[in-house]
Amino acid sequence: MQPFLSFSPEVAAARAAGKPVVALESTIISHGMPYPQNVQTAREVEQIIRDGGAVPATIAVIGGKICVGLTDEQLELLGQSPEAMKVSRRDLAYVLSQNKLGATTVAATMICAQLAGIPVFVTGGIGGVHRGAETSFDISADLQELAQTNVAVVCAGVKSILDIGLTLEYLETKGVPVVSVGQPGFPAFFTRESGFNADFQLDTPAEQAAFIQTKWRLGLQGGVVVSNPVPAADAMPKEEIDAITVQALQEAAQNGVTGKKVTPFLLARIKTLTQGRSLATNIALVKNNARVGAALARAMVEYPTA
Amino acid sequence: MQPFLSFSPEVAAARAAGKPVVALESTIISHGMPYPQNVQTAREVEQIIRDGGAVPATIAVIGGKICVGLTDEQLELLGQSPEAMKVSRRDLAYVLSQNKLGATTVAATMICAQLAGIPVFVTGGIGGVHRGAETSFDISADLQELAQTNVAVVCAGVKSILDIGLTLEYLETKGVPVVSVGQPGFPAFFTRESGFNADFQLDTPAEQAAFIQTKWRLGLQGGVVVSNPVPAADAMPKEEIDAITVQALQEAAQNGVTGKKVTPFLLARIKTLTQGRSLATNIALVKNNARVGAALARAMVEYPTA
Amino acid sequence: MQPFLSFSPEVAAARAAGKPVVALESTIISHGMPYPQNVQTAREVEQIIRDGGAVPATIAVIGGKICVGLTDEQLELLGQSPEAMKVSRRDLAYVLSQNKLGATTVAATMICAQLAGIPVFVTGGIGGVHRGAETSFDISADLQELAQTNVAVVCAGVKSILDIGLTLEYLETKGVPVVSVGQPGFPAFFTRESGFNADFQLDTPAEQAAFIQTKWRLGLQGGVVVSNPVPAADAMPKEEIDAITVQALQEAAQNGVTGKKVTPFLLARIKTLTQGRSLATNIALVKNNARVGAALARAMVEYPTA
Ligand SMILES: [Mn+2]
Ligand SMILES: [Mn+2]
Ligand SMILES: [Mn+2]
Numbered sequence: 010m011q012p013f014l015s016f017s018p019e020v021a022a023a024r025a026a027g028k029p030v031v032a033l034e035s036t037i038i039s040h041g042m043p044y045p046q047n048v049q050t051a052r053e054v055e056q057i058i059r060d061g062g063a064v065p066a067t068i069a070v071i072g073g074k075i076c077v078g079l080t081d082e083q084l085e086l087l088g089q090s091p092e093a094m095k096v097s098r099r100d101l102a103y104v105l106s107q108n109k110l111g112a113t114t115v116a117a118t119m120i121c122a123q124l125a126g127i128p129v130f131v132t133g134g135i136g137g138v139h140r141g142a143e144t145s146f147d148i149s150a151d152l153q154e155l156a157q158t159n160v161a162v163v164c165a166g167v168k169s170i171l172d173i174g175l176t177l178e179y180l181e182t183k184g185v186p187v188v189s190v191g192q193p194g195f196p197a198f199f200t201r202e203s204g205f206n207a208d209f210q211l212d213t214p215a216e217q218a219a220f221i222q223t224k225w226r227l228g229l230q231g232g233v234v235v236s237n238p239v240p241a242a243d244a245m246p247k248e249e250i251d252a253i254t255v256q257a258l259q260e261a262a263q264n265g266v267t268g269k270k271v272t273p274f275l276l277a278r279i280k281t282l283t284q285g286r287s288l289a290t291n292i293a294l295v296k297n298n299a300r301v302g303a304a305l306a307r308a309m310v311e312y313p314t315a
Numbered sequence: 316m317q318p319f320l321s322f323s324p325e326v327a328a329a330r331a332a333g334k335p336v337v338a339l340e341s342t343i344i345s346h347g348m349p350y351p352q353n354v355q356t357a358r359e360v361e362q363i364i365r366d367g368g369a370v371p372a373t374i375a376v377i378g379g380k381i382c383v384g385l386t387d388e389q390l391e392l393l394g395q396s397p398e399a400m401k402v403s404r405r406d407l408a409y410v411l412s413q414n415k416l417g418a419t420t421v422a423a424t425m426i427c428a429q430l431a432g433i434p435v436f437v438t439g440g441i442g443g444v445h446r447g448a449e450t451s452f453d454i455s456a457d458l459q460e461l462a463q464t465n466v467a468v469v470c471a472g473v474k475s476i477l478d479i480g481l482t483l484e485y486l487e488t489k490g491v492p493v494v495s496v497g498q499p500g501f502p503a504f505f506t507r508e509s510g511f512n513a514d515f516q517l518d519t520p521a522e523q524a525a526f527i528q529t530k531w532r533l534g535l536q537g538g539v540v541v542s543n544p545v546p547a548a549d550a551m552p553k554e555e556i557d558a559i560t561v562q563a564l565q566e567a568a569q570n571g572v573t574g575k576k577v578t579p580f581l582l583a584r585i586k587t588l589t590q591g592r593s594l595a596t597n598i599a600l601v602k603n604n605a606r607v608g609a610a611l612a613r614a615m616v617e618y619p620t621a
Numbered sequence: 622m623q624p625f626l627s628f629s630p631e632v633a634a635a636r637a638a639g640k641p642v643v644a645l646e647s648t649i650i651s652h653g654m655p656y657p658q659n660v661q662t663a664r665e666v667e668q669i670i671r672d673g674g675a676v677p678a679t680i681a682v683i684g685g686k687i688c689v690g691l692t693d694e695q696l697e698l699l700g701q702s703p704e705a706m707k708v709s710r711r712d713l714a715y716v717l718s719q720n721k722l723g724a725t726t727v728a729a730t731m732i733c734a735q736l737a738g739i740p741v742f743v744t745g746g747i748g749g750v751h752r753g754a755e756t757s758f759d760i761s762a763d764l765q766e767l768a769q770t771n772v773a774v775v776c777a778g779v780k781s782i783l784d785i786g787l788t789l790e791y792l793e794t795k796g797v798p799v800v801s802v803g804q805p806g807f808p809a810f811f812t813r814e815s816g817f818n819a820d821f822q823l824d825t826p827a828e829q830a831a832f833i834q835t836k837w838r839l840g841l842q843g844g845v846v847v848s849n850p851v852p853a854a855d856a857m858p859k860e861e862i863d864a865i866t867v868q869a870l871q872e873a874a875q876n877g878v879t880g881k882k883v884t885p886f887l888l889a890r891i892k893t894l895t896q897g898r899s900l901a902t903n904i905a906l907v908k909n910n911a912r913v914g915a916a917l918a919r920a921m922v923e924y925p926t927a
Contacts, residue, residue: 013839098796102836103821106828116796120841143450144755146790153794178452182459184404184422209409216412224408227319229426449756484758488765490710490728515715522718530714533625535732 011124013105016066017078023064024126029306031058032077032122032130032160035069037295038084039093039112040273041133042288043280048088050292052081054299058131061303068121070096070104070111077125087112095269097150115162116154119232123158128221128309130160131302133295134198135234137167137176139271140258147268148179155232156183161221161309163235163302165294169198169254170275177205180234186224187234188217190301196238199245199290207236214301214308222312237301243293245286253282317430319411322372323384329370330432335612337364338383338428338436338466341375343601344390345399345418346579347439348594349586354394356598358387360605364437367609374427376402376410376417383431393418403456421468422460425538429464434527434615436466437608439601440504441540443473443482445577446564453574454485461538462489467527467615469541469608471600475504475560476581483511486540492530493540494523496607502544505551505596513542520607520614528618543607549599551592559588623736625717628678629690635676636738641918643670644689644734644742644772647681649907650696651705651724652885653745654900655892660700662904664693666911670743673915680733682708682716682723689737699724709762727774728766731844735770740833740921742772743914745907746810747846749779749788751883752870759880760791767844768795773833773921775847775914777906781810781866782887789817792846798836799846800829802913808850811857811902819848826913826920834924849913855905857898865894 016024023030033054038047055065067079069087076083087093087110096104096111098120104111113121115135122130136149149171155162167176177195180187189195189207197203211217221233238244257278266274279287322330329336339360344353361371373385375393382389393399393416402410402417404426410417419427421441428436442455455477461468473482483501486493495501495513503509517523527539544550563584572580585593628636635642645666650659667677679691681699688695699705699722708716708723710732716723725733727747734742748761761783767774779788789807792799801807801819809815823829833845850856869890878886891899 011839013835097793098841099793099798099820102832102839102841103798105839106831106835107821120839124840138452143452146750146755146787146794148790148794150794150796153796175452178454181403181405182452182454182456184456184459186405186409208405209413219412220408223319223412227317227408227411227426228430229404229408444758449758481758484760487709487711488758488760488762490762490765492711492715514711515719525718526714529625529718533623533714533717533732534736535710535714 013075014125015074015076017076017080019064020066020078027310029063029303029310030066030127031063031299031302031306032118032127033065033067034115034118034130034132035067035087035112036095036114037133038087039090040095041276042291044088046288046292048084050295051084051088054131054295057296057299058303061300063303063306066125066127068113068118070101070113073105073108075105075121075124077121086110098154099150115151119154119158119160119162122160128160129163129302129306131163131295131298133164133291133298134166134168135162135164137171137173138179140170140172142172142175152176152179152183155180155185155234157231159225159230159232161233161235161305163237163298163305165239165298166196166198166203166236168272169250170258170272173197173203173205183231185231185234187236188220190235190237192238195236198294199239199250199287200247201238201241201244214304217305218308218312221309235301235305237298239290239294240297243290245283245290250283250287253279256282319381320431321380321382322431323382323386325370326372326384333616335369335609335616336372336433337369337605337608337612338424338433339371339373340421340424340436340438341373341393341418342401342420343439344393345396346401347582348597350394352594352598354390356601357390357394360437360601363602363605364609367606369609369612372431372433374419374424376407376415376419379411379414381411381427381430383427392416404460405456421457425460425464425466425468428466434466435469435608435612437469437601437604439470439597439604440472440474441468441470443477443479444485446476446478448478448481458482458485458489461486461491461540463537465531465536465538467539467541467611469543469604469611471545471604472502472504472509472542474578475556476564476578479503479509479511489537491537491540493542494526496541496543498544501542504600505545505556505593506553507544507547507550520610523611524614524618527615541607541611543604545596545600546603549596551589551596556589556593559585562588625687626737627686627688628737629688629692631676632678632690639922641675641915641922642678642739643675643911643914643918644730644739645677645679646727646730646742646744647679647699647724648707648726649745650699651702652707653888654903656700658900658904660696662907663696663700666907669908669911670915673912675915675918678737678739680725680730682713682721682725685717685720687717687733687736689733698722710766711762727763731766731770731772731774734772740772741775741914741918743775743907743910745776745903745910746778746780747774747776749783749785750791752784754784754787764788764791764795767792767797767846769843771837771842771844773845773847773917775849775910775917777851777910778808778810778815778848780884781862782870782884785809785815785817795843797843797846799848800832802847802849804850807848810906811851811862811899812859813850813853813856826916829917830920830924833921847913847917849910851902851906852909855902857895857902862895862899865891868894
């Protein structure tokens with residue numbers, strides 16, 4: 010077994026019993042939401058997964074180990090520590106070998122989930138191609154990870170601050186399937202429609218599981234984007250969020266915010282400019298994804314082997 | 316063995332006897348040519364491969380199976396069914412798990428050929444970097460497949476509607492070798508010269524096979540582009556096809572044709588604007604590639620093992 | 622064992638004894654420096670590695686074999702033969718199967734080092750994203766190799782003629798870690814600072830080895846950039862080298878120099894325009910990298926196995 014993995018008792022028991030497990034990331038805790046909503050949301054999302062018949066496995070790097078399943082103390086630590094590093098593929102060996110505290114991004118959580126044998130992962134939105142990437146080459150490592158790591162990622166689309174059209178082109182080139190749930194359209198995180206369609210609509214967990222299992226049995230390496238729109242009652246008005254996103258992007262450019270700092274800056278600005286309503290929508294969509302992810306994890310376990 | 320593969324009796328017998336086999340794609344049948352020329356051409360191309368001492372294996376997804384080698388009825392079905400899906404890497408598990416009819420692109424045919432142990436694949440032209448991809452990011456999944464899947468693709472270059480220079484740069488970055496046959500120049504599908512050179516010229520099947528086998532014995536994953544110019548007697552005048560291609564691209568932009576629909580639209584317009592002569596050239600170059608592919612498949616079998 | 626590998630007696634003995642080995646490339650000999658400085662520098666760099674407690678393994682393709690460790694005669698041959706091909710990933714099987722003389726680039730040397738089981742490689746500067754690649758798509762295969770091949774590359778940054786910012790974005794997307802030694806800043810080949818930071822600073826060989834070993838034990842395929850700035854006493858004035866680089870790039874564009882010919886053209890022009898001082902700096906930085914590489918190779922051997 011991987012020497013770097015450390016399972017919580019709950020996750021270890023689920024693995025031993027062959028029960029469905031759902032991976033969860035931790036940058037949403039450390040960098041995506043303010044304290045104490047971050048920790049509270051993490052616990053509520055975990056409970057939704059349990060209520061859905063699966064076991065949650067929040068992933069983070071603590072004490073030189075990849076912790077799969079976190080204790081209450083570990084969740085608090087991540088939720089409050091300003092020194093928690095945002096860990097992507099390139100950073101994972103660094104935080105482990107230097108014994109630092111690390112919160113895993115979508116890319117790193119996919120890697121750790123695959124190492125731990127967990128094929129379903131729930132998040133809010135994945136990274137993608139940044140606006141202006143034609144000249145900046147700023148493209149999230151999440152997309153490259155989806156091209157190579159065998160984990161299905163349940164999300165509400167790509168983060169709204171990105172260029173959705175270019176992200177979908179990039180995924181097409183890499184052969185990453187983009188599935189939608191409940192509608193043909195690919196969602197836009199805070200809203201249900203992006204103006205683009207997913208590759209295919211698969212509404213039931215059984216269909217989704219059959220597709221994913223078929224992909225991997227063919228030996229086709231890589232993940233699957235399972236895009237799940239925010240519930241209509243929780244969505245933001247499209248015109249409002251679009252205008253605020255443009256404003257936040259302009260402010261980031263004016264203030265010289267670049268690289269890893271862009272996403273937290275924009276999310277913070279959007280939260281302020283929406284007077285907190287973006288945070289409520291963000292929490293609602295993650296919980297909605299947790300329901301879909303738990304059902305998918307169960308269907309994956311129930312899918313006939315060979 | 317792969318549970319999704321279904322071999323025709325002819326291909327199964329060839330495999331059992333260790334005879335050379337040549338893979339053929341099926342989007343050229345379903346989306347590349349009109350009925351009945353598509354089915355007729357498919358049969359003629361298969362016969363050229365048999366005459367060249369190899370066994371043809373046209374590949375398509377039918378009834379939840381990857382069919383390697385098609386019956387006459389299956390060829391007719393693909394040639395006439397409007398619902399046949401164009402299947403690339405991302406779509407393969409979808410058509411299989413949803414039991415849909417699928418015609419395989421270059422990317423998906425490479426995947427299926429590798430699964431079936433067929434190292435040589437004949438097509439007309441490969442996908443590539445689309446004109447305007449600097450800002451659209453529209454890059455065919457075929458290039459990514461060439462970077463990772465061990466199949467030699469005999470073609471007359473990239474489809475003429477693409478940006479040939481950018482396609483060659485992309486292949487260079489990915490380490491995909493571009494071989495030319497009979498001339499140093501990389502051909503331009505309807506014409507023999509693109510203005511760019513291939514990486515190396517390898518004229519004999521023995522040299523081509525030695526190169527390909529050496530690549531794979533080194534463990535260098537990925538395909539090889541074996542570019543073979545259209546016979547001079549069948550080529551189109553360069554000025555004419557260039558002007559018509561520009562016109563068709565403008566019409567596509569004016570009509571808002573995007574994504575997977577661009578290539579069939581352009582090929583249809585080019586066919587109309589050339590009064591059918593582009594189709595004749597297309598058929599001629601595929602047959603010419605079949606001759607080169609059959610000889611290469613034989614040389615691959617004859618190449619000494621270790 | 623790989624049938625294409627041929628070890629020199631010195632390298633074979635080191636392998637048998639489990640001693641640290643450092644790989645060295647050969648395009649720096651054939652295309653990077655003029656004769657006789659190229660051969661003389663190669664020998665001096667090899668001696669620095671020996672003095673540092675490791676065994677040098679200069680790599681080239683000669684007589685249908687990948688030679689790992691070169692004799693004096695082979696070094697002279699590479700240093701003087703105008704027909705030595707510059708060999709990247711796509712070319713490796715060609716020079717082997719056609720029995721040609723080949724000097725290995727960073728990408729091809731990484732491949733050969735991995736085949737030979739050598740995890741540390743010393744060079745001057747790696748390839749990267751060329752200036753103007755937003756529209757030319759001219760991106761070195763070295764970056765793609767770093768994304769997939771398990772070799773640590775000690776260098777003084779990317780070649781100064783490239784776009785450093787875009788190169789770092791590309792590496793981030795691919796998940797390739799960029800380590801710096803002795804300073805947080807990522808160096809700029811002829812100068813110590815590029816204006817960009819590396820991902821992390823790891824000053825001691827033990828820390829570097831722990832990071833690299835952890836990466837590979839996690840199963841994270843790909844290389845590591847170990848960037849080591851040129852010694853201050855040997856660096857060029859930043860304003861001078863920047864102005865000369867811009868001038869050389871303009872001359873290349875004016876003279877229609879493209880593709881593989883750009884780098885040698887620019888390095889030759891920069892050498893002339895600096896009246897040879899760029900060559901002295903280049904030699905100094907390679908020797909400095911050899912010291913760091915030898916120490917790292919020793920630390921890699923000493924790192925406890927699980
Ligand atoms: Mn970025
Ligand atoms: Mn496309
Ligand atoms: Mn290039």
